[in-house]
Amino acid sequence: MFKKLLVAVFGIGIAFGAAASIADNHADMGGCESCHADGEPSQDMVHELQQCHDCHGELADMGEPHVHHDGMLECTDCHAPHDQEAATDAEAACESCH
Template identity: 70%
Template sequence: MFKKLLVAVFGIGMAFGAAASIADNHADMGGCESCHADGMPSADLAHEAEQCAACHGGLADMDAVHAAHDGMMTCNDCHVSHEHESGADANASCDTCH
């Protein structure tokens, strides 16, 4: 039941955010450097995860769904920044544990 609710809530959020990717929204604020050091992705995306936490707080500081994943996942595991380029399915991350 909880998994179905989580997927439904996540799907609604994705539908509202479909107009612009996360990367597009953040680039409007400060260019690629708002997330990437020197405008280029780091090899392990650790810098990018630190940038997420610097602005949005750590997973432990967020709602229950985020806090439950603290220490197990990073923002990029669920929030695919460049949807239009990567073709990645954010929901696929859930399937590895749930």
């Protein structure tokens, strides 16, 4: 049942965001700099992941399914900001652990 709930939650998010990638939506708000320092990706992605937390909060504060993954996953383990097709494969991402 939990797996079906996860897929449903991801599916809802995908349905609303299917027209544009996460990166496109964020770039519309403030350019590449809204996620990347000086508009360029960092080597270790630490800056980008901190940007996720600064804007969206910590996983523990975000509700289902995020709260259960706090301390175990990073945003990019489930979300693929520049690759909408990869981001829509939520069930495969969940099955790697569940």
